[in-house]
Amino acid sequence: MARKLTLDFLKTEAASGSALALAAIAAVLVANSPWSADYFTWLKSYHVLQIGPIRLEETISDWIKEGLMAIFFLVVGLEIKYEIVRGELSDPRKLATPVLAALGGMAGPAAVYLLLSATMGAPHAGWPIPLATDIAFALAIFGFVGKGLPSSLRVFLLTLAIVDDLGAIALIAVLFSEGANWTPLFWALGALAVGAVAAHRIRIPAPFWVLGFALVWYLTVLSGLSTSLTAVAFAMIVPIKGRAEDRQSPLKEAMHDLHPWNAFLVLPLFAFAKAGVSFAGLSMDQAFAPLVIAIALGLFFGKQIGVMGAAWLASALKIGARPTGASWLQVYGVSLLCGVGFTMSLFIGVLAFPGAVDSPEQVEVKLGVIGGSILSAIAAALVLGFAGRRRQTDPVALQPEVEPLGPKSGQKLT
Template sequence: MARRLTLDFLRTEAASGAALALAAVAALIVANSPWAADYFGWLKSSHIIQIGPIRLEETISDWIKEGLMAVFFLGVGLEIKYEIVRGELSDPRRLATPVLAALGGMAGPAAVYLALSGLIGAPHAGWPVPLATDIAFALAVFGLVGRGLPPSLRVFLLTLAIVDDLGAIVLIALLFSEGTHWLPLLGAAAVLIAGAVVARRVRIPAPVWILGFAVVWYLTIRSGLSTSLTAVAFALIVPIPPRVEGGHSPLKAAIHALHPWTAFLVLPLFAFAKAGVSFAGLTLEQAFAPLVVAIALGLFLGKQVGVFGAAWLASALKIGARPSGAGWLQVYGVSLLCGVGFTMSLFIGVLAFPGAVDSPEQVEVKLGVIGGSILSAIAAAGVLGLAGRARRPDPAVLKPGVEPPGPKTGQNMT
């Protein structure tokens, strides 16, 4: 069954969501403890990887962001392709809804921020900060509260977050790029095209796929672009059909192989590296500064209005359709969850307000992103938890011999 793959993942993500949350809490504790200097020093320390003439030197923080997270985006891209070709998103109308919702989810926060910029004097340069949704944290929260909800909601969230992230990458290239190195980028594109052509004709062994991904990743690093974009692009060339009769799908095999590693190693380590924010010397005035308020409300209000409004409009105009088996309350819960904008928002904040990590603008960016993300996560957990309970009837009120309603009925919950 097309949706079975997603159902299997929900079991893993419920546990990995807890691991991710614990890692984030641990980072906040360490960043505000006597070991804070060691923690931040470790993240800033450089580490060199050299294989023959190939030499890369990055900080630990960048190795995690551009190295390990590339594996996460590869897995996400694989699942998106599976759902587009065989699953929930094979219906163009269902694919249109998360794409349009992602666009609305970028326009909404920008509108809220710019409106507040005029009202309370938030710096104009910060408007791109609340536009992004953090895939890792959003999926973690959904994994914790998603029991009883239709699997199509997770696919909707995943697709929306991917489009949102790609939009953020394009925005960074347009607004903050200091120049792209085109030769390595063209090399990465050539490897992708060659891989796509060869994969349609012959069976490629797993070690060759791994080598190909490593080459594309290296060329992307050299080009200066984010590895998340080419990781998703690489996923799109992995074939779904088995190359031999009765064999396994290369794409499904890759998904199952990668998922435990990303769920229990990559994402918790990423959370530990990125969630550490020091509150030393924080004043009440700074905690409610115009920049903090504008970013937080952009994430919390702008995201939910933009995502839900675009999804509802797409359905009303018959351009798109709701996720199968989901009601509007559940879609609204996912819209709230899109306000979790941790990683990419912090990254855009560094670009929008360049300077020291402890500069007033950087502290306010972190406070706004964390505040808006926490508000969104709490509200989303409440709404999705309520929606999940509404789908599960009380066994005590069921009559003997009556099949309880639920996902097996295939009914569209409203």
């Protein structure tokens, strides 16, 4: 069951990569078309949501960032919980290598960015931008070039990306949630506590889960905090086990229902809103500005150095192990793939440099993220494609992986 759910996740997220790519391309085309002014005006236009006494007024850009992206983080939180309880993350031996690789994949880009910040003068506030990995794009590229590669690499990439996203969410909460209004925040925490207790005592129908999430989201917006953290916190209270009378898992039901919306609406709409870069009046100085270079090289060099270095170190120290049936060349290809930081990096860029979507900082953030992600995607596709063809022509690699006959090390015969 765990394997089936993981494969379903991979298929859905991989398929959404095409929608993401089309949305990003459309954003760039529109931003450089005669409709460019209308595009940016639409993103900055204010819209009101009012239900009785409840009233919120935000720009389209903010509705997407704090509203729809909360659904994305809810889905990520559900995946994290499932993997911890039932999936790959439930086995410490399988968990160690991707977790350490994810930590290395955050430390490497931060180090590269801060080094370039000190030498080139890139804004210090941008260092968290190249730390994230885009799950959907990474899995989509892996799906295109991963034929002939061991399935363990897919699980390794998924686990690494989930832990990476968890770290990015924690950074968002710590770095970009200042000036909180504590009263609605305490109410939100109270609602989460009540929901957690109720979920273990009674069967909560799906509409009440929707209302509960909406309440926690609304209180978080009032508190001034990023909705990402409370979305993940809400996912943690969703039960993974169904009641005896229906045997339906609320968590799996929510994942099944939300994945298509998240993959084919939320993320593509976010890409369309955030990837629009106008090249009108763009000078070479801005195209190669310190912020652009620091983000791009942080994603391209920092990610591969951090992920590959941490994975190799975990194996050398016997803390973890290489994915089953995978070569170090294939692991290196995955480490390159982790440099595709599109959605999450753009999201962090919006938080790190708040302002208009067409401000100079936002333009440079987009150029850096897009440039670094494209470099990483091309390099990863070449390495993984070569590694896949090499494995297919290797007779040893084509042999099925079987458990050795006889007792395992340290196991006595009975």
